[in-house]
Amino acid sequence: MSKYDIxxxxxxxxxxxxxxxxxxxxxxxxxQEPNTMVCPVCMGFPGVMPYPNREAVMKTVMAGLMxxxxxxxxxxxxxxxxxxxxxxxxxxxxxxDLPLCGRGGVHIFGKGFSGNDLPDKVIxxxxxxxxxxxxxxxxxxxxxxxxxxxxxVPLMEIVSEPDMCSADEAYAYLTAxxxxxxxxxxxxxxxxxxxxxxxxxxxxxxxxAKEFGTKIEIKNLNSFRSAHRSIExxxxxxxxxxxxxxxxxQETRGxxxxxxxxxxxxxxxxxxxxxxxxxPDLLPMTFTDSEIGKIKNTLPELPEQKRARFVATLxxxxxxxxxxxxxxxxxxxxxEGAKQAKSPKMLANWIIxxxxxxxxxxxxxFEKNPVPVGHLVELVELVSAxxxxxxxxxxxFSELFSGGKTPKQIVxxxxxxxxxxxxAIDKFVVLSIEQNPAQVKQYKExxxxxxxxFVGQVMKLSKGKANPQIVxxxxxEKLDQM
Amino acid sequence: MSIKIxxxxxxxxxxxxxxxxxxxxxxxxxxxxxxxxxxxKVKAFLKLDEEDVLSQAKASDDRxxxxxxxxxxxxxxxxxxxxxxxxxQTCTCASKILQxxxxxxxxxxxxxxKANGFVLFGRTNMDEFAMGSSCENSAYQKTxxxxxxxxxxGGSSGGSAASVSAAEVTxxxxxxxxxxxxxxxxxxxxxxxxxxxxxxxxxxxxxxASSLDQIGPITRDVEDAAILTDxxxxxxxxxxxxxxxxxxxxxEDLGGLKDLKxxxxxxxxxxxxxxxxxxxxxxxxxKSIQVFKDLGAEMVQVSLPHSKYAxxxxxxxxxxEASANLARFDGIRYGNRMKADDLLETYLExxxxxxGDEVKRRIILGTFVLSSGYYDAYYxxxxxxxxxxxxxxxxxxxxxxxxxxPVSPTTAFxxxxxxxxxxMYLADIFxxxxxxxxxxxxxxxxxxxxxxxxxxxxxxxxxxGEKQLLRISHIFEKNRAIKEFxxxx
Numbered sequence: 001m002s003k004y005d006i007x008x009x010x011x012x013x014x015x016x017x018x019x020x021x022x023x024x025x026x027x028x029x030x031x032q033e034p035n036t037m038v039c040p041v042c043m044g045f046p047g048v049m050p051y052p053n054r055e056a057v058m059k060t061v062m063a064g065l066m067x068x069x070x071x072x073x074x075x076x077x078x079x080x081x082x083x084x085x086x087x088x089x090x091x092x093x094x095x096x097d098l099p100l101c102g103r104g105g106v107h108i109f110g111k112g113f114s115g116n117d118l119p120d121k122v123i124x125x126x127x128x129x130x131x132x133x134x135x136x137x138x139x140x141x142x143x144x145x146x147x148x149x150x151x152x153v154p155l156m157e158i159v160s161e162p163d164m165c166s167a168d169e170a171y172a173y174l175t176a177x178x179x180x181x182x183x184x185x186x187x188x189x190x191x192x193x194x195x196x197x198x199x200x201x202x203x204x205x206x207x208x209a210k211e212f213g214t215k216i217e218i219k220n221l222n223s224f225r226s227a228h229r230s231i232e233x234x235x236x237x238x239x240x241x242x243x244x245x246x247x248x249x250q251e252t253r254g255x256x257x258x259x260x261x262x263x264x265x266x267x268x269x270x271x272x273x274x275x276x277x278x279x280p281d282l283l284p285m286t287f288t289d290s291e292i293g294k295i296k297n298t299l300p301e302l303p304e305q306k307r308a309r310f311v312a313t314l315x316x317x318x319x320x321x322x323x324x325x326x327x328x329x330x331x332x333x334x335x336e337g338a339k340q341a342k343s344p345k346m347l348a349n350w351i352i353x354x355x356x357x358x359x360x361x362x363x364x365x366f367e368k369n370p371v372p373v374g375h376l377v378e379l380v381e382l383v384s385a386x387x388x389x390x391x392x393x394x395x396x397f398s399e400l401f402s403g404g405k406t407p408k409q410i411v412x413x414x415x416x417x418x419x420x421x422x423x424a425i426d427k428f429v430v431l432s433i434e435q436n437p438a439q440v441k442q443y444k445e446x447x448x449x450x451x452x453x454f455v456g457q458v459m460k461l462s463k464g465k466a467n468p469q470i471v472x473x474x475x476x477e478k479l480d481q482m
Numbered sequence: 483m484s485i486k487i488x489x490x491x492x493x494x495x496x497x498x499x500x501x502x503x504x505x506x507x508x509x510x511x512x513x514x515x516x517x518x519x520x521x522x523k524v525k526a527f528l529k530l531d532e533e534d535v536l537s538q539a540k541a542s543d544d545r546x547x548x549x550x551x552x553x554x555x556x557x558x559x560x561x562x563x564x565x566x567x568x569x570x571q572t573c574t575c576a577s578k579i580l581q582x583x584x585x586x587x588x589x590x591x592x593x594x595x596k597a598n599g600f601v602l603f604g605r606t607n608m609d610e611f612a613m614g615s616s617c618e619n620s621a622y623q624k625t626x627x628x629x630x631x632x633x634x635x636g637g638s639s640g641g642s643a644a645s646v647s648a649a650e651v652t653x654x655x656x657x658x659x660x661x662x663x664x665x666x667x668x669x670x671x672x673x674x675x676x677x678x679x680x681x682x683x684x685x686x687x688x689x690x691a692s693s694l695d696q697i698g699p700i701t702r703d704v705e706d707a708a709i710l711t712d713x714x715x716x717x718x719x720x721x722x723x724x725x726x727x728x729x730x731x732x733x734e735d736l737g738g739l740k741d742l743k744x745x746x747x748x749x750x751x752x753x754x755x756x757x758x759x760x761x762x763x764x765x766x767x768x769k770s771i772q773v774f775k776d777l778g779a780e781m782v783q784v785s786l787p788h789s790k791y792a793x794x795x796x797x798x799x800x801x802x803e804a805s806a807n808l809a810r811f812d813g814i815r816y817g818n819r820m821k822a823d824d825l826l827e828t829y830l831e832x833x834x835x836x837x838g839d840e841v842k843r844r845i846i847l848g849t850f851v852l853s854s855g856y857y858d859a860y861y862x863x864x865x866x867x868x869x870x871x872x873x874x875x876x877x878x879x880x881x882x883x884x885x886x887x888p889v890s891p892t893t894a895f896x897x898x899x900x901x902x903x904x905x906m907y908l909a910d911i912f913x914x915x916x917x918x919x920x921x922x923x924x925x926x927x928x929x930x931x932x933x934x935x936x937x938x939x940x941x942x943x944x945x946x947g948e949k950q951l952l953r954i955s956h957i958f959e960k961n962r963a964i965k966e967f968x969x970x971x
Contacts, residue, residue, distance in 0.1 A: 040586050040587050043815055044810045044815065045585070045586060045587075045815075045816070046567065046573060046575075046580060046583065046585070046688045046810070046811075046816075047565075047566070047567045047573070047585070047589060047685070047686045047687055047688045047689070048587075048685070048686075049684060049685050049720060049721050049722065050722070051719060051720055051721075051722055052722060079806050081805075081806050081809060081852070083809065083812065083829055085812075085814045085825070088810065088815060089806075089809065089810045090806075090809035090810050090812060091806045091809055146814070273853050273854045275805075275806075275849065275852035275853055275854075275857075276852075277802060277803075277806070277852055277857075277861060280691075280692035280693035280723075280803055281689075281692050281721075281722060281723060282722050282723070283722055283723060
């Protein structure tokens with residue numbers, strides 16, 4: 001039993017993937033030349049007005065529904081004021097007291113990032129609101145530059161309840177959120193592109209105490225790994241202070257990956273007064289039950305539902321299902337293949353043990369997987385029908401990576417058709433016995449495991465094409481007769 | 483052909499252009515000549531580019547010659563208040579902070595006016611960021627009232643009102659946040675019309691107070707006001723607060739009323755109890771009431787009990803919105819940036835040098851009323867009172883069709899006369915509640931005060947009640963004792 005209870009809540013920002021920005025028609029596009037995806041509206045030029053992006057509002061409502069949130073019947077935008085050069089208007093259009101989505105939750109379970117089992121629990125979501133992203137500052141020697149391409153990109157803020165008790169739980173929650181966003185096609189959640197960002201709120205209290213401890217915020221964590229590390233670090237740091245009789249002050253801290261430490265950004269006394277007030281340039285939004293119902297009907301399967309289906313109807317293990325649903329593209333890939341495959345379980349095995357390993361070895365993200373699922377299904381069928389041996393299948397599989405050809409074409413070109421004809425295999429069996437009298441002697445002396453040696457020899461002679469079961473059968477017959 | 487330029491209107495110009503009795507070039511030249519003569523005294527324009535005006539006029543004449551005119555108003559000059567953006571032009575809001583900032587786009591109203599062939603005739607002076615009632619808050623120049631150059635033209639659209647009054651241009655655009663079209667129109671003896679909030683797109687109007695701002699015309703007569711409203715109004719996808727189209731044509735059948743029989747005109751009792759209501763203005767009101775009575779209108783007393791809180795409410799809500807609206811002027815993306823050691827100093831120096839005193843006063847006030855701990859006492863309460871003011875009007879319109887009030891407690895005052903900001907704020911007492919309620923209102927010249935200055939009356943219509951309001955204003959205009967309001971400049 002540890003001395004302290006750890007209380008963690010997360011604020012996660014997710015960019016909605018939309019055609020255009022939140023309040024203008026500029027493309028919502030990452031990785032372009034600085035200040036090329038801008039217009040008078042997202043640059044905050046004099047006289048412009050925001051016009052809201054329906055797609056972004058819909059995606060936020062979808063995100064809420066996917067997380068089981070209540071959807072507001074009446075919602076509005078507000079202005080949040082503070083001066084900073086990355087914000088073109090020096091106020092951000094966001095949502096203050098009437099967010100689009102209210103209470104919901106996200107389920108976490110299974111193995112945690114550190115390898116320990118996670119408790120099976122629901123992390124509460126307080127709210128999800130929609131706002132506009134700000135620009136990006138780049139500091140050079142002697143001056144700073146601002147890129148407003150990101151300014152005005154639709155950004156959802158997902159605020160959790162303080163329901164997490166460890167870095168592993170936080171990591172699992174982030175993973176689950178990311179899965180949901182990807183599944184519903186709401187966001188790609190590419191953290192390297194800043195499409196998903198995370199702030200951590202963490203406090204320690206004496207085990208069992210009712211009152212929360214002093215909350216410390218860690219800002220701008222740009223990977224799940226950093227979030228995990230920063231929490232572990234902060235738990236130790238805060239515990240040390242408390243152990244030494246010190247007191248914590250409410251503050252905002254930053255995180256450096258290099259040093260693996262948090263550092264003070266600002267204390268509570270320097271907190272901003274954001275002077276929120278309703279955005280007078282935009283009308284409030286209203287939703288009827290039937291409108292919400294319509295959106296509900298378009299929702300895709302949740303990762304959790306998909307996992308359950310894979311286990312129940314496709315005969316996968318819990319482990320297989322979890323691996324195959326961790327990524328939307330991957331789960332779609334398997335789902336598509338499972339429709340064609342005679343044995344979805346065998347397909348799953350091939351994906352998990354061969355395809356994912358190969359992609360990992362070659363450092364290819366799943367989105368760039370060059371093997372069409374139809375090819376993989378065909379390969380699995382060739383193996384299970386006995387047309388090619390497992391050994392040949394591996395050879396075919398690595399050919400699939402070079403692309404283009406179907407497994408059947410590769411098998412034909414390479415002459416990999418499995419030899420299942422007894423008389424053809426018999427020649428190789430006889431040859432292997434003749435060439436290896438020493439091993440024959442060992443076998444006769446009772447060392448029957450040496451049969452594997454003969455199998456190897458036969459496979460070598462047959463260039464891997466001999467049906468291993470028949471090889472085994474014939475070898476045994478021949479050797480036993482001697 | 484010679485025209486009586488002192489009292490020339492859009493509808494007359496349209497007729498003469500149509501009959502080929504005048505060309506746009508002749509018309510614009512006549513105004514330019516007049517402006518050259520009068521501007522040294524009036525100073526209504528911040529910018530008037532003769533070459534640009536004449537090239538637009540020539541383009542219009544060419545279109546008419548080639549039978550591809552852009553409608554019946556093609557070639558008619560119109561001045562634009564310097565807070566409405568025109569692509570390629572500066573739009574200063576009469577502020578130093580926007581001195582050299584060129585607009586990269588056309589306001590929606592400008593796009594519509596251009597599509598109808600109007601000639602954009604210079605940019606008019608105003609109170610800085612439309613904050614003021616006298617035009618004295620311009621960072622550049624003081625515009626004079628053409629009726630008496632020692633007097634202010636009113637504000638904030640003082641340059642627009644003075645330019646039309648002095649007949650330096652046929653008509654002008656203004657913006658009205660708390661009376662900024664109607665009050666200067668009254669001071670200068672011209673018509674000023676503020677349509678219902680949302681009737682005309684605000685896209686391209688540099689915001690002062692977003693929930694109150696409305697673009698509108700300043701014209702020689704009611705018909706011109708109706709014509710320009712027809713051209714400019716309509717739903718705009720770029721302004722989320724713009725109202726749906728109603729497909730009414732305000733200038734059509736404008737003179738359809740033979741009399742005002744069956745029309746009830748509401749007189750809010752509170753308006754006549756105002757301290758500081760000038761006796762001459764009161765007398766002009768009484769004369770106007772008689773005109774309405776003679777036309778057969780029924781005068782009914784109504785009550786707007788919360789109007790006494792209108793000025794206070796306005797200065798909470800308008801300044802709150804302004805404090806955020808004006809935050810973007812920081813010299814980072816456009817405009818002058820003052821050299822400073824760090825970011826905070828850059829903001830302080832740039833904004834300190836760029837804004838005038840009244841603008842700073844209102845930003846500070848607005849920042850205060852939104853700050854934590856004060857928000858509920860000021861902003862929330864202000865919004866509640868605003869709802870009550872709106873309800874007052876809804877109640878009143880159950881008893882009457884339009885409401886009649888003075889526009890301002892006095893005629894145009896002298897420069898420097900209202901140096902106390904609070905005195906200046908009170909000059910808008912009759913106009914401010916219109917904006918808080920979002921309804922439409924018009925200022926129509928009614929009389930000439932014994933001091934020689936014009937006096938206007940204000941008629942207020944309900945939400946979307948423009949059509950009826952304009953028809954009633956039009957028949958009043960035709961029946962008032964003084965037919966023409968031409969300043970002696």
